[in-house]
Amino acid sequence: MAPKGLDHELLNENVKKCQYAVRGELYLRASELQKEGKKIIFTNVGNPHALGQKPLTFPRQVVALCQAPFLLDDPNVSLLFPADAIARAKHYLSLTSGGLGAYSDSRGLPGVRKEVAEFIERRDGYPSDPELIFLTDGASKGVMQILNTIIRGEWDGILVPVPQYPLYSAAISLLGGSLVPYYLEETANWGLDINNLRQSVALARSEGITVRAMVIINPGNPTGQCLSEANLREILNFCFQENLVLLGDEVYQQNIYQDERPFISSKKVLMDMGLPLSKEIQIVSFHTVSKGYWGECGQRGGYFEMTNIPLKTVDEIYKVASISLSPNVPAQIFMGLMVNPPKPGDISYQQFVRESEGIIESLRKRARIMTDGFNSCRNVVCNFTEGAMYSFPQIRLPPKAVEVARKAGKVPDVFYCLRLLEATGISTVPGSGFGQKDGVFHLRTTILPAEEDMPAIMASFKKFNDEFMEQYEDHRGYSRM
């Protein structure tokens, strides 16, 4: 009988070939084990609330009131909600036409986009235009939309860091483009060497690929580094020379754990470079409510800001956004609250500062506990997490382990991570899901388990790892590299 429309053999090949390791084999196995009753520590995805991080109180109060606007007329409302949350809910409702149940403009509510522009102006010290800011259902949706606008076919290439967050490889596969990798230098704390970039572009060109855009993830995912101002300037100059759009994944800009390495936006660096470049280089930068001390992943809120993008292109992006009618409105309110948090003097200010600083301080400590923990393990080395939410240790697998893995039909780091999962319940993502140099192995874990659980988790990891290494090391000849 002829195959039917949704039989596997007839599907879009781009759908079949794309891969997304963050919810790949390891996650699926972890979900199975959880169903069987095993306690799983899900560190595969940056999902803070799932690991016990409490939501910030003030924004949740505001959004709850926006969902139930009839409470604003209830004489008892002030027993449950502070006056500034009530005022803020009224403010956001006044920006909608019909509350949270009405589609907004497909770019998002104009009033929230204005608040985003004001936030960017305060952050960078340069003007930002709300007409060039689109709200999205999480940053990922924005990234996919922009890549879809750029990619025409397999001869269009996108420069992507390796290791990378696999949204990029997956989206490029799905859209039928080509991923052009550039390697980050692990020995230079995952820094970006412009010579590597040049080589990557030259190689791609020799294969007939037109490189059209470059992705940076800053702070890095999975690598945790913060790009320096000098490095960002080099990158922008490179984009100018090579005629590339810079796609700045800046979703971890609030997740900074080292004072001497602050976050600097690509747009600010570009504006600091002045004319003519500041009017020439095209940037799209992405942000989200899912990260930072917010961690409101489940709400799916994000934005992108376009710099030096022609209006005709902005109109095309608007048109495509309009096919999905509008990003979800509650998350637009979260975005407004994120870029316009309580101010000194507001009733909720102290609480907001206490909660948000508490989260960042704790993440900073956890980054340290985790890095130190990994570095205390046999055959494991790990750069410090300067930013973002991940630790990306290198696991120096003994040749015997590599051999056993290959015989079992597994990529060696997948083999290691599966063994780790079965032994300890720790659900990580193998480095091969992000890309890594040949013969080098990693895993990615979030730094999100609760601070008080962290020592036990790291002890459990160390016990597993050191026994694993003991089992597979060739004591006759193999030595630590």
Next chain:
Amino acid sequence: MAPKGLDHELLNENVKKCQYAVRGELYLRASELQKEGKKIIFTNVGNPHALGQKPLTFPRQVVALCQAPFLLDDPNVSLLFPADAIARAKHYLSLTSGGLGAYSDSRGLPGVRKEVAEFIERRDGYPSDPELIFLTDGASKGVMQILNTIIRGEWDGILVPVPQYPLYSAAISLLGGSLVPYYLEETANWGLDINNLRQSVALARSEGITVRAMVIINPGNPTGQCLSEANLREILNFCFQENLVLLGDEVYQQNIYQDERPFISSKKVLMDMGLPLSKEIQIVSFHTVSKGYWGECGQRGGYFEMTNIPLKTVDEIYKVASISLSPNVPAQIFMGLMVNPPKPGDISYQQFVRESEGIIESLRKRARIMTDGFNSCRNVVCNFTEGAMYSFPQIRLPPKAVEVARKAGKVPDVFYCLRLLEATGISTVPGSGFGQKDGVFHLRTTILPAEEDMPAIMASFKKFNDEFMEQYEDHRGYSRM
């Protein structure tokens, strides 16, 4: 200078060529006029809350509590929330791991998918498997995901009704496939003639196109008809003969205004047909929280159910969904509430019934007022809205009006709708945005303006239309058809 990556000339041609009239030229002009201070009646999009429909109280109470779970520990909570809303909020929070701020599984919360399956079982009288139900950010996202799974290139065709909701034409363009139109019969109350389908498929085949799926919109958008059981059986037989996946856009299944024409799901009709067909024909059906008496458009919640789709394909769809991590969680709760509303005996039951019946009753009246209003206008004929939220009158434009429009560089119905907008503030969508037979013109309007405003709106329409016809009719020879 060489064009840059996001310059218009270098963009993905599929992005440039797709069209979405619901937010096209008319909407953009209406937005401009609104900015200039003109009062606009936005009937271009089915967005009930934007036109004053109040949200249902109980679901909003539950979601507000889920957003602010700390209220559940507040001794005053029962002053603002009824006990069943509190209990239901606790229930939904227990289905998440980490509340609304945590990503769910990429298919949606298992507990909500189970509630959806139970709803489908009650509706159709046949089993439904939660593993084959995926929650989505609105139905549109689900439609796009399934079309993306099917379409491999321009030689893959999708049968789409004409007139159609332009999500389909836009998504097919964007994905690089081919739209294969089949015409609905206006004179048969927008019924579907299987002979038309056969002709469409034959014509497409002669052009080298492989027709792979067929879209039905039931109840119809923009056409408002409800497909009969007999018609659905014919359609399913046709899909079997032609080896097509049936994509059932059933988002208006609660919007039914004529008792003798109830909604029947395509899945129920298939199951009623029994073996072997009930195990053979592939169906994906779509639903949403945006329509019905809910109208929670801004929340962006939907689901699709897959019938007879192989597990390997389901896994591919799951993988692609996982790239976007998860549909927004608050709207998943709305979906749970929609499929599992208050029951007799619950504290909120009476209020829920009063509110929801009030909305449907009023829509039923408005459908009648609008149809009658259009039919009272010169050169306008309009089928009754049996279901959905739209009226789709045919506007019989005098040849002189067609000529003037063409000289002004406008499609004639666009010309008419723009004139209507400028004269009355009524923002509609021209029939050409949905597709129509050559030389025949329509407009789509929602039936959503408040019941009390409806007579004035229809009077304003009639005044404009009859003056327009007076202006352009050739009194020497032209007569009403």
